[in-house]
Amino acid sequence: MPATKNAFERHKVLDRCFRDRSKRYFMDDLIDIVNKDTYYYYGTEVSDRTIRKDISYMMDSEGYSAPIKKGMVGHKAYYYYSDPDFSIMNMPLTQEDMGRLEEMIRMLGRLKGLPNYLWIEETLTRLEDTFHLGERPYGIVAFDHNPYLRGMKHFEPLMDAIMNQKVLYVYYYKYRKTTKKREIHPYQLRQFNNRWFLIGMEPDMADKLPLVNLPLDRIDKFEKAKDVVYQTYQGMNFDEYFGQVVGVSVNIKAKKEKVVLKVGYPDAEYMISKPMHSSQKIIEQNENYVLIEMSLILNYEFETALLGFMNNCQIVEPKSLRNKIRNRAEEIVKNCK
Structure with a gap:
C-alpha cells in the first residue's frame, strides 16, 4: 500500500537520519527529530509505535526494501543503513507509481487551453517523453470542460490583476443592453456549472452587495484603473459566503x-x-x-x-x-x- 503524504514526509526525515554516519540515532532521537520536522506542517506529533511502523514499512519489499540495521549500546538500540549510499529518494518508480503518474498527468491536462497554463502543456510533454507515457488514447478520469466558452481570453489577465491587486474598469454588457463601465476590485475567479465568474467588489454597489459576480462571457474588455487604491476583501470567507446558496448569486438581504x-x-x-x-x-x-x-x-x-x-x-x-x-x-x- 503506498505511503500517504504525511507518512512519506516522516520517511524522508528517517531516511536522512539513517544515512548520517556522524551520529547514532536511538528511538527517542528519531521521534524528536520527526516531530520537529513535521509538526509545523501537520500540527500532530508521532509516537514510538508510529516510528516503528514506519521503519517496518521502509524495510518491507512493498515499501523501499531499505537496508535498515539495528545496533545496540547496552540495552538501547540505534538505527542506520548498512549501505550509506542508499536513499529512498533514489528509488526508481514502480509500475504502480508510473500508472498513477500517467493519470495525474492526464488530470493536469484538463487545464490545457486555459490561459496562463502553457507551462503545464510543456511540462506534460516532457513528462510523457521522459517516462514514455501517453500510449493510452483515453484517460481513466475525464472532466467536463467547454473549450469554446466565450470570454476565456480574459482568464489570464484577470488572474494577474487579482494576484497583483489591481483595480479594473470592466466594460460589461447584459443581453440586449449596452455596455457599462464598472469599477471592480477583483478577488477571485470562480467556476459554477462549467461557467467562470469574476468575483469582486464594486464601490457603487458595496452598500447593497459586498460582492458582485461577472460572468467572463459578459465581459467585453477591461483596463487597469490608474490612481485608484485597491480595497482588500474584509468580509466572510468565500466558501462560507457562497456556501449559503447554489451557484454564485447571493442576496445578502435575504435569509436562509x-x-x-x-x-x-x-x-x-x-x-x-x-x-x-x-x-x-x-x-x-x-x-x-x-x-x-x-x-x-x-x-x-x-x-x-x-x-x-x-x-x-x-x-x-x-x-x-x-x-x-x-x-x-x-x-x-x-x-x-
Missing part, C-alpha cells in the same frame, strides 16, 4: 429558508447521491418517496436546478418557492405548445 422536498424514485436516489446543497439531509424515507430538507438562500440557480426534478418532486415548503416554480413551469408549457 428551510426547503422541504418530497421526491419520488428514482429521482430521490439521484438527489441523495448528488446533493443539491451542503445542508441537505434526509428527514424521512420509505419505499415510495424521500423527504429531503435543506437550508439556504433561494436564488435563480437553485430554482433552475430544481426544475430538473419537478416531474417527480413536490415542494412541501416554502410556498413562495412552490409559486415561483409553478410560474416558470407555466412559461415552459406555453413555449412548448
